[in-house]
Amino acid sequence: MWARLRRLPLLGVGAAFIAIFVVSCLLSPYFLTRFNLTIMARDLAFIGLVTIGQSILLILGELDLSLGAIAGLCAVAGGILMVGHGWNPWLSLGLCVLLGMLCGMLNGLLVALLRLHSLVLTIGMAGVYGGLNLVATKGIAITGIPADIGILGRGQVGGLPVPFVVMLALLALASFGMLATAPGRYAYAIGDNPAAARMLGLRVDAVRVAGFAFAGLLAALAGMLMVARLGTAQPSIGDSWVLPPIAASVIGGVATTGGTGSPVGAILGAAIIGVIDNIIVLFGVSPYWQSMVSGAIVVLAIAFDSLSRRLG
Amino acid sequence: MAILEAAGIRRSYPGVVALDGVDLRLEAGRVHVLAGENGAGKSTLVKILTGIERPETGTIRIDGRDALADRALFRQIAYVPQELNLFAHLSVAENLLMPFGRAGLGVIPRRGRMRGLAQAQLRRFGIRARPEQKAGEIAVSDQQLLQIARAASAREFRALILDEPTSSLTDMETARLFAVLRRLRDDGHAIVFISHKMAEIFDLGDEVTVLRNGRRVGHAPIEAIDAAGLIRLMSGEEVRLDDVVPPATRPGPLLLRAAGLSGQGFSDVSFELRQGEVLGVAGLVGAGRSDVMQTLFGFLPASGGGVELGGEALRLGSPAHSVRRGLVYLSEERKLHGILPRRSLRENIAVSLLGRISTGGVISARRERALTGEIIARYAIRAASPETRIMFLSGGNQQKAIIGRAMAQSPRVLIFDEPTKGIDVRTKAEIYRLIAELARSGVGIILVSSEMEELRRCATRIITMYQGRISGDFPNPGTDSDTLLAAIIGHHPAGPVPVEAA
Numbered sequence: 030m031w032a033r034l035r036r037l038p039l040l041g042v043g044a045a046f047i048a049i050f051v052v053s054c055l056l057s058p059y060f061l062t063r064f065n066l067t068i069m070a071r072d073l074a075f076i077g078l079v080t081i082g083q084s085i086l087l088i089l090g091e092l093d094l095s096l097g098a099i100a101g102l103c104a105v106a107g108g109i110l111m112v113g114h115g116w117n118p119w120l121s122l123g124l125c126v127l128l129g130m131l132c133g134m135l136n137g138l139l140v141a142l143l144r145l146h147s148l149v150l151t152i153g154m155a156g157v158y159g160g161l162n163l164v165a166t167k168g169i170a171i172t173g174i175p176a177d178i179g180i181l182g183r184g185q186v187g188g189l190p191v192p193f194v195v196m197l198a199l200l201a202l203a204s205f206g207m208l209a210t211a212p213g214r215y216a217y218a219i220g221d222n223p224a225a226a227r228m229l230g231l232r233v234d235a236v237r238v239a240g241f242a243f244a245g246l247l248a249a250l251a252g253m254l255m256v257a258r259l260g261t262a263q264p265s266i267g268d269s270w271v272l273p274p275i276a277a278s279v280i281g282g283v284a285t286t287g288g289t290g291s292p293v294g295a296i297l298g299a300a301i302i303g304v305i306d307n308i309i310v311l312f313g314v315s316p317y318w319q320s321m322v323s324g325a326i327v328v329l330a331i332a333f334d335s336l337s338r339r340l341g
Numbered sequence: 342m343a344i345l346e347a348a349g350i351r352r353s354y355p356g357v358v359a360l361d362g363v364d365l366r367l368e369a370g371r372v373h374v375l376a377g378e379n380g381a382g383k384s385t386l387v388k389i390l391t392g393i394e395r396p397e398t399g400t401i402r403i404d405g406r407d408a409l410a411d412r413a414l415f416r417q418i419a420y421v422p423q424e425l426n427l428f429a430h431l432s433v434a435e436n437l438l439m440p441f442g443r444a445g446l447g448v449i450p451r452r453g454r455m456r457g458l459a460q461a462q463l464r465r466f467g468i469r470a471r472p473e474q475k476a477g478e479i480a481v482s483d484q485q486l487l488q489i490a491r492a493a494s495a496r497e498f499r500a501l502i503l504d505e506p507t508s509s510l511t512d513m514e515t516a517r518l519f520a521v522l523r524r525l526r527d528d529g530h531a532i533v534f535i536s537h538k539m540a541e542i543f544d545l546g547d548e549v550t551v552l553r554n555g556r557r558v559g560h561a562p563i564e565a566i567d568a569a570g571l572i573r574l575m576s577g578e579e580v581r582l583d584d585v586v587p588p589a590t591r592p593g594p595l596l597l598r599a600a601g602l603s604g605q606g607f608s609d610v611s612f613e614l615r616q617g618e619v620l621g622v623a624g625l626v627g628a629g630r631s632d633v634m635q636t637l638f639g640f641l642p643a644s645g646g647g648v649e650l651g652g653e654a655l656r657l658g659s660p661a662h663s664v665r666r667g668l669v670y671l672s673e674e675r676k677l678h679g680i681l682p683r684r685s686l687r688e689n690i691a692v693s694l695l696g697r698i699s700t701g702g703v704i705s706a707r708r709e710r711a712l713t714g715e716i717i718a719r720y721a722i723r724a725a726s727p728e729t730r731i732m733f734l735s736g737g738n739q740q741k742a743i744i745g746r747a748m749a750q751s752p753r754v755l756i757f758d759e760p761t762k763g764i765d766v767r768t769k770a771e772i773y774r775l776i777a778e779l780a781r782s783g784v785g786i787i788l789v790s791s792e793m794e795e796l797r798r799c800a801t802r803i804i805t806m807y808q809g810r811i812s813g814d815f816p817n818p819g820t821d822s823d824t825l826l827a828a829i830i831g832h833h834p835a836g837p838v839p840v841e842a843a
Contacts, residue, residue: 209703209704209706210699210702210703210704211695211696211699211702211704214688214691214692214695214704215692217681217684217688218681218684218688218692221681221682221683221684222677222680222681222682224677224678225677225678225679225680225681226681227640227660228638228640228660228670228672228678228679229660229664229692229693230660230661230662230663230664230665230669230693231661231692232661288681288683288684289683
């Protein structure tokens with residue numbers, strides 16, 4: 030029975046999310062209000078988009094620590110195009126999302142062609158993208174973003190924040206791609222055993238590059254949605270999107286060793302972190318505690334997973 | 342006197358009883374063979390005898406004392422696993438003496454003292470290596486011996502358990518290993534020897550215990566049993582390896598030609614493969630057989646020469662391209678190169694066949710289940726369910742899954758690299774039958790093997806390799822063993838065959 034339940038991969042993290050959600054409802058009367066839920070959903074949307082991409086890379090056995098920097102670079106590039114050059118905001122937005130994809134693709138190509146470890150490479154690339162960002166902006170926010178695209182950040186569809194809906198749509202797309210198409214299957218195979226995948230005749234490098242490109246695209250999209258929401262292009266966008274998506278993926282059952290887990294699990298992991306962060310705020314606890322608590326949750330989640338595997 | 346006495350050992354895992362009331366008695370100065378098919382419970386028994394796992398019921402007495410109560414007694418049982426797990430980048434001496442504290446070397450080991458201690462062990466076990474050499478750089482057979490030396494020197498051992506120690510050794514290296522083992526036995530140690538190779542079992546063993554489905558189905562002194570009887574005990578039925586003969590078809594048109602192929606560890610290798618042939622490739626470990634095949638397939642880079650497949654040049658360096666052209670390679674390293682350990686049996690089979698079960702890029706779950714179910718049934722792959730992670734299957738069943746996956750791709754040329762390494766006799770016979778069937782159906786087969794018997798049974802032609810070059814090309818049957826052996830050890834067929842000193 031236990032063995033069979035353990036095979037449902039989302040059961041653990043899903044149950045944990047529901048439990049934390051219910052406890053939060055009981056703890057605070059403000060938790061289950063429309064206003065609060067909307068805030069949480071919108072916050073989850075941004076970190077969630079990055080998490081989808083990062084979880085796919087982790088499944089591939091890779092990792093991109095420059096996703097936050099890509100988001101920031103694309104955000105300010107968008108601001109420069111829209112405000113500095115007066116380009117059509119929708120066109121600019123589209124171009125910047127493509128720019129994010131290219132940045133991701135560059136990371137992937139460097140990893141594949143130079144046989145570099147993605148951890149080391151993307152630390153370096155985070156410096157490159159972050160540096161370009163500062164060169165372009167000198168650290169100053171670009172204000173006066175056209176109000177047209179504001180709907181992307183602040184609008185609602187069917188009572189749900191637009192970024193949240195965008196995130197859900199991409200989660201559905203990513204899940205479908207990972208589970209029901211050949212490249213998705215290959216991603217799991219490559220993450221599980223890269224040498225075997227090559228022996229099988231899979232195009233390992235092509236799948237890896239595609240993974241990096243998709244993650245870069247999602248990060249840039251998150252950055253542009255944030256620009257739309259704030260109405261300014263802040264150079265600091267994406268600064269806090271590096272580690273939480275990795276933590277969320279691990280909580281959600283994506284092993285850092287690759288080959289297991291799913292984007293849906295990772296999003297549930299991100300939701301757990303989101304709810305905990307929210308309840309800490311509702312309780313008026315110092316925000317300085319937030320990071321300590323979510324860090325402890327990650328450790329607990331990994332410890333639980335490791336223990337249950339040893340006992341199971 | 343019994344060094345170790347295990348009685349009524351029972352151990353179960355979710356869904357299976359791995360061991361059910363097994364008794365085993367290890368005597369000083371005896372080699373005790375543990376025989377059984379894949380999945381018979383040998384590995385579980387070894388884990389229990391070495392104290393890695395606890396039995397649910399049963400007793401283990403070491404030196405007459407209860408080892409389950411006093412676990413320190415398990416230190417007297419040394420264990421050498423099947424796979425090499427040395428620290429490849431550390432020196433031979435460091436491998437041998439770690440942890441330094443136990444070897445009396447302290448926190449900052451002195452080089453000279455380390456050298457001295459290591460040298461003594463190297464001499465004792467007949468290892469041909471210098472203490473300061475990197476462990477990964479010495480010969481595989483010496484690595485194997487080093488692993489035994491390490492297990493034996495790290496503790497005051499009285500019994501030594503070896504799990505298929507010869508699976509990556511050639512006959513000559515095996516003889517060297519056996520000489521060391523016999524000396525240990527004569528010094529009063531008990532040896533537990535696990536092997537699937539009949540000749541070795543009867544060569545080295547003093548007594549044999551046979552496991553089948555977690556039960557002890559037989560125990561006898563080695564003189565009281567013969568190979569046929571042993572196989573019958575292990576499988577519970579008659580398995581006749583002799584039934585398999587090389588396919589007697591006439592070779593068809595040319596399928597594959599390697600011309601002057603060169604790469605890491607070999608150079609100027611040329612041979613041809615015709616339709617319906619089973620081309621055996623013989624040679625010592627390190628002769629470059631796997632390197633040639635992996636280069637041919639595109640997994641390793643080629644430095645010169647070319648390969649033609651079906652009359653057209655093959656682009657080297659890309660396994661993906663080779664597979665698309667119908668050239669499939671099944672590696673000797675099942676765990677490293679064959680399986681996706683954490684994925685299910687179903688996914689492991691389907692991963693090469695997605696083109697056949699998807700429409701417009703979308704995989705049909707129904708067709709996937711049907712196709713993988715068919716392959717599981719056809720190759721009699723035994724698993725709790727198609728959703729079981731493949732790493733939980735026995736080695737034989739993993740191998741059948743890999744072969745089934747390769748077959749379903751309808752390859753034109755299939756390269757088997759040591760396909761029966763670590764595989765029990767019954768599955769071995771099945772694999773031989775499959776090879777013959779495939780050849781008859783027109784697939785070109787290359788069979789790399791260290792077992793002369795295997796090549797003799799399956800191949801229609803045998804090429805030999807010595808130190809990275811082809812040293813001979815012989816018809817099979819029709820060549821005597823001395824001629825083959827001479828080519829394998831690099832001597833002209835006419836010359837005498839010297840026996841290397843152990």
